[in-house]
Amino acid sequence: xxxxxxxxxxxxxxxxxxxxxxxxxxxxxxxxxxxxxxxxxxxxxxxxxxxxxxxxxxxxxxxxxxxxxxxxxxxxxxxxxxxxxxxxxxxxxxxxxxxxxxxxxxxxxxxxxxxxxxxxxxxxxxxxxxxxxxxxxxxxxxxxxxxxxxxxxxxxxxxxxxxxxxxxxxxxxxxxxxxxxxxxxxxxxxxxxxxxxxxxxxxxxxxxxxxxxxxxxxxxxxxxxxxxxxxxxxxxxxxxxxxxxxxxxxxxxxxxxxxxxxxxxxxxxxxxxxxxxxxxxxxxxxxxxxxxxxxxxxxxxxxxxxxxxxxxxxxxxxxxxxxxxxxxxxxxxxxxxxxxxxxxxxxxxxxxxxxxxxxxxxxxxxxxxxxxxxxxxxxxxxxxxxxxxxxxxxxxxxxxxxxxxxxxxxxxxxxxxxxxxxxxxxxxxxxxxxxxxxxxxxxxxxxxxxxxxxxxxxxxxxxxxxxxxxxxxxxxxxxxxxxxxxxxxxxxxxxxxxxxxxxxxxxxxxxxxxxxxxxxxxxxxxxxxxxxxxxxxxxxxxxxxxxxxxxxxxxxxxxxxxxxxxxxxxxxxxxxxxxxxxxxxxxxxxxxxxxxxxxxxxxxxxxxxxxxxxxxxxxxxxxxxxxxx
Amino acid sequence: xxxxxxxxxxxxxxxxxxxxxxxxxxxxxxxxxxxxxxxxxxxxxxxxxxxxxxxxxxxxxxxxxxxxxxxxxxxxxxxxxxxxxxxxxxxxxxxxxxxxxxxxxxxxxxxxxxxxxxxxxxxxxxxxxxxxxxxxxxxxxxxxxxxxxxxxxxxxxxxxxxxxxxxxxxxxxxxxxxxxxxxxxxxxxxxxxxxxxxxxxxxxxxxxxxxxxxxxxxxxxxxxxxxxxxxxxxxxxxxxxxxxxxxxxxxxxxxxxxxxxxxxxxxxxxxxxxxxxxxxxxxxxxxxxxxxx
Numbered sequence: 059x060x061x062x063x064x065x066x067x068x069x070x071x072x073x074x075x076x077x078x079x080x081x082x083x084x085x086x087x088x089x090x091x092x093x094x095x096x097x098x099x100x101x102x103x104x105x106x107x108x109x110x111x112x113x114x115x116x117x118x119x120x121x122x123x124x125x126x127x128x129x130x131x132x133x134x135x136x137x138x139x140x141x142x143x144x145x146x147x148x149x150x151x152x153x154x155x156x157x158x159x160x161x162x163x164x165x166x167x168x169x170x171x172x173x174x175x176x177x178x179x180x181x182x183x184x185x186x187x188x189x190x191x192x193x194x195x196x197x198x199x200x201x202x203x204x205x206x207x208x209x210x211x212x213x214x215x216x217x218x219x220x221x222x223x224x225x226x227x228x229x230x231x232x233x234x235x236x237x238x239x240x241x242x243x244x245x246x247x248x249x250x251x252x253x254x255x256x257x258x259x260x261x262x263x264x265x266x267x268x269x270x271x272x273x274x275x276x277x278x279x280x281x282x283x284x285x286x287x288x289x290x291x292x293x294x295x296x297x298x299x300x301x302x303x304x305x306x307x308x309x310x311x312x313x314x315x316x317x318x319x320x321x322x323x324x325x326x327x328x329x330x331x332x333x334x335x336x337x338x339x340x341x342x343x344x345x346x347x348x349x350x351x352x353x354x355x356x357x358x359x360x361x362x363x364x365x366x367x368x369x370x371x372x373x374x375x376x377x378x379x380x381x382x383x384x385x386x387x388x389x390x391x392x393x394x395x396x397x398x399x400x401x402x403x404x405x406x407x408x409x410x411x412x413x414x415x416x417x418x419x420x421x422x423x424x425x426x427x428x429x430x431x432x433x434x435x436x437x438x439x440x441x442x443x444x445x446x447x448x449x450x451x452x453x454x455x456x457x458x459x460x461x462x463x464x465x466x467x468x469x470x471x472x473x474x475x476x477x478x479x480x481x482x483x484x485x486x487x488x489x490x491x492x493x494x495x496x497x498x499x500x501x502x503x504x505x506x507x508x509x510x511x512x513x514x515x516x517x518x519x520x521x522x523x524x525x526x527x528x529x530x531x532x533x534x535x536x537x538x539x540x541x542x543x544x545x546x547x548x549x550x551x552x553x554x555x556x557x558x559x560x561x562x563x564x565x566x567x568x569x570x571x572x573x574x575x576x577x578x579x580x581x582x583x584x585x586x587x588x589x590x591x592x593x594x595x596x597x598x599x600x601x602x603x604x605x606x607x608x609x610x611x612x613x614x615x616x617x618x619x620x621x622x623x624x625x626x627x628x629x630x631x632x633x634x635x636x637x638x639x640x641x642x643x644x645x646x647x648x649x650x651x652x653x654x655x656x657x658x659x660x661x662x663x664x665x666x667x668x669x670x671x672x673x674x675x676x677x678x679x680x681x682x683x684x685x686x687x
Numbered sequence: 688x689x690x691x692x693x694x695x696x697x698x699x700x701x702x703x704x705x706x707x708x709x710x711x712x713x714x715x716x717x718x719x720x721x722x723x724x725x726x727x728x729x730x731x732x733x734x735x736x737x738x739x740x741x742x743x744x745x746x747x748x749x750x751x752x753x754x755x756x757x758x759x760x761x762x763x764x765x766x767x768x769x770x771x772x773x774x775x776x777x778x779x780x781x782x783x784x785x786x787x788x789x790x791x792x793x794x795x796x797x798x799x800x801x802x803x804x805x806x807x808x809x810x811x812x813x814x815x816x817x818x819x820x821x822x823x824x825x826x827x828x829x830x831x832x833x834x835x836x837x838x839x840x841x842x843x844x845x846x847x848x849x850x851x852x853x854x855x856x857x858x859x860x861x862x863x864x865x866x867x868x869x870x871x872x873x874x875x876x877x878x879x880x881x882x883x884x885x886x887x888x889x890x891x892x893x894x895x896x897x898x899x900x901x902x903x904x905x906x907x908x909x910x911x912x913x914x915x916x917x918x919x920x921x922x923x924x925x926x927x928x929x930x931x932x933x934x935x936x937x938x939x940x941x942x943x944x945x946x947x948x949x950x951x952x953x954x955x956x957x958x959x960x961x962x963x964x965x966x967x968x969x970x971x972x973x974x975x976x977x978x979x980x
Contacts, residue, residue: 086910086911086912086923087907087909087910087911087912088911088912088914088921089907089911089912089913089914090782090913090914090915090916091782091905091913091914091915091916092779092780092782092783092787092871092873092899092902092915092916092917093779093871093873093915093916093917094913094915094918094920094921094922095873096934096937096938096941097913097922097924097934098922099937100930100933100934100937101922101924114925115910115925
């Protein structure tokens with residue numbers, strides 16, 4: 059047995075004090091009586107108790123000495139090592155991922171994160187005092203909360219400061235960090251207190267023998283939304299919302315999912331999901347003017363953070379296109395644009411020659427997209443979306459090095475929205491501009507010798523899609539790829555027109571603009587638009603960008619950037635976190651960590667304290683309590 | 688003690704008690720008591736056969752003339768009734784607050800004074816292991832102060848032997864008298880035997896048991912060394928509430944036994960608590976009767 063607080067032995071002086079008090083108490087009070095006869099009779103009557111009467115005082119002394127010993131041991135906080143526990147350097151990694159917010163019904167509404175603190179307390183109490191400790195919070199990024207210390211109270215205080223993280227955490231990275239911090243330490247040990255993170259922690263513990271998995275939690279009762287995405291259907295002027303709900307519990311669950319647009323319920327979908335399965339559905343939402351979509355599961359469960367999800371529905375608008383082209387070269391473009399009636403507003407779109415364009419004033423040149431075919435303008439507008447075909451103005455950092463004869467046209471980025479569904483394999487070009495493109499531009503297609511043939515030039519206030527060949531000097535207009543490419547170009551340029559930020563972020567993810575902000579913007583106003591919690595704030599802009607980190611809770615956000623407004627949604631959307639069923643440890647952590655034994659099912663100090671209290675009560679009842687008649 | 692034991696207030700109360708006693712007890716009898724003995728007097732009581740040694744003057748010759756049998760006439764004998772107050776002056780009486788011995792001495796003085804005035808004579812005799820010299824054959828008020836001085840000088844000390852004391856008393860006083868015993872009566876068996884001796888010699892007996900509040904409900908608890916005031920013997924005890932309850936039951940039983948024995952043998956009995964003023968106790972005794980037959 060080792061005392062974690064050996065100074066408590068100084069309290070042994072209390073034992074000496076008890077003995078002294080008893081010796082003083084031994085001197086009996088003298089009381090004259092008229093006759094001892096009655097008292098003698100009483101003594102005879104109680105003769106069977108005489109032995110107890112004689113021993114009573116000494117039993118009381120013995121009782122008090124035991125009480126004092128128990129109290130000293132309780133204060134001394136003993137651990138029973140039985141010679142097995144050796145001092146170790148222990149890094150404790152606390153999983154504070156979203157699933158650790160799950161409420162455990164069997165512990166009267168305690169969250170798993172609170173249970174983590176209890177587990178840590180137990181670990182600190184039942185390990186030898188000579189252990190060296192370090193505490194790491196897994197969090198969004200692994201963070202060391204206490205440097206190496208033997209001060210257990212400091213570790214406890216640091217554990218109190220751990221706040222819940224509403225996203226997933228990378229426990230493997232935390233484990234690596236702990237391993238680095240333990241290098242050179244004798245008898246290293248990493249304890250990961252977690253609910254398992256869908257099998258990740260047991261796997262880590264299997265692979266690394268220094269890692270001990272301390273499982274937390276029992277419940278698995280949870281339905282969670284793991285995906286909510288929307289896309290507009292311009293032809294029908296509606297949005298399609300795709301939702302995915304997972305049943306993480308071990309029993310089939312029936313409930314319903316409610317869809318709300320700007321706070322008004324628009325659809326309710328009953329769901330019935332077998333244990334461990336996923337339910338998916340696409341819902342049509344009629345919100346051509348745009349709205350904030352909130353989907354929530356109408357069923358309370360152990361983990362509430364994934365019971366709701368948000369998405370932003372952009373307004374469905376048609377764009378105006380200004381085609382600047384020689385009159386005899388505009389046919390294919392006009393026909394393709396007219397075919398995109400759901401994208402392109404034909405009434406607002408125009409076709410004109412370069413001479414006519416140059417003659418217009420700035421306001422008359424306004425259009426959502428301007429296509430320059432076979433000739434760049436003399437002056438490029440300061441803002442706007444442009445397509446340059448077979449030539450571009452000076453601001454575009456691409457120099458002509460000559461002409462390429464019959465180059466191949468090969469797509470370099472298949473996953474880019476501009477090249478989606480395109481097949482250029484049968485396209486042949488007569489000639490193309492040999493381009494020397496400045497670095498940093500997005501090349502979408504190139505020739506076989508690496509000369510960019512289609513590339514994207516992006517600036518904060520304007521962007522341009524450039525084609526380094528004359529479309530009419532190719533068979534592209536006769537291929538299906540031409541209208542598809544033109545449709546992709548219109549859709550992408552329009553979506554990117556206001557896309558300062560992505561439409562969806564994960565909880566805990568930092569929001570930053572996808573392209574540089576205008577130079578005049580100094581700060582960005584941010585508003586969280588949860589139905590139950592509206593929050594406003596500002597984020598400073600530095601070097602044309604900003605970092606918004608307050609995404610710990612799900613919700614829709616509005617960013618006001620200059621005169622423009624951008625919406626996004628933050629959601630948990632993590633299948634690992636929604637599967638809250640804790641993973642089992644291969645071996646009990648108490649055994650792996652060789653924790654100190656327990657007394658009467660509790661920690662030794664508490665057992666001693668309770669025993670002392672019981673003895674005090676017994677002593678009082680035996681020696682001091684006055685039983686009433 | 689001696690100054691406050693019998694003060695002026697005590698004397699006033701004594702006079703008052705004597706008046707009450709005369710009215711309640713002695714008003715009609717005027718110190719004359721019919722003896723149970725048969726003897727010479729003017730009041731005829733019975734006849735019996737003559738036996739040798741009888742006074743020939745008592746032979747009823749008229750009966751002899753008619754029946755030719757010698758019978759003698761018996762007359763009710765008139766004799767004096769004496770009061771003897773036997774005062775326990777052992778160490779056990781010197782106990783309690785107020786003290787039992789002080790109360791006993793006041794009551795002894797009061798009883799003796801009533802007897803001196805209303806009866807033929809009164810005597811106060813202290814006893815411990817045997818009968819001591821006391822004051823006897825006191826008649827008239829004039830003897831009171833001598834008696835009070837005697838009682839004032841009296842000390843309570845030593846052991847008690849009621850049986851031996853009574854044996855000596857009946858040897859000393861053969862004529863049946865009213866005997867009032869003032870004691871705490873510890874040792875009931877000896878006490879009953881002693882009373883039996885008195886009864887055998889046809890004494891009229893009245894016992895007054897003294898008890899202090901301490902004895903009735905000892906205010907002690909815990910680790911104690913109890914010391915006998917008579918013998919200086921001691922016993923170590925751990926006094927608990929349960930033990931005190933048993934003590935109280937034992938003391939009440941002792942008093943009940945004494946009272947039951949007294950009632951069963953035509954003996955007057957009274958329990959005198961020392962926290963009861965002596966004159967109130969005397970009034971109770973006089974009003975209740977039984978002190979004088």
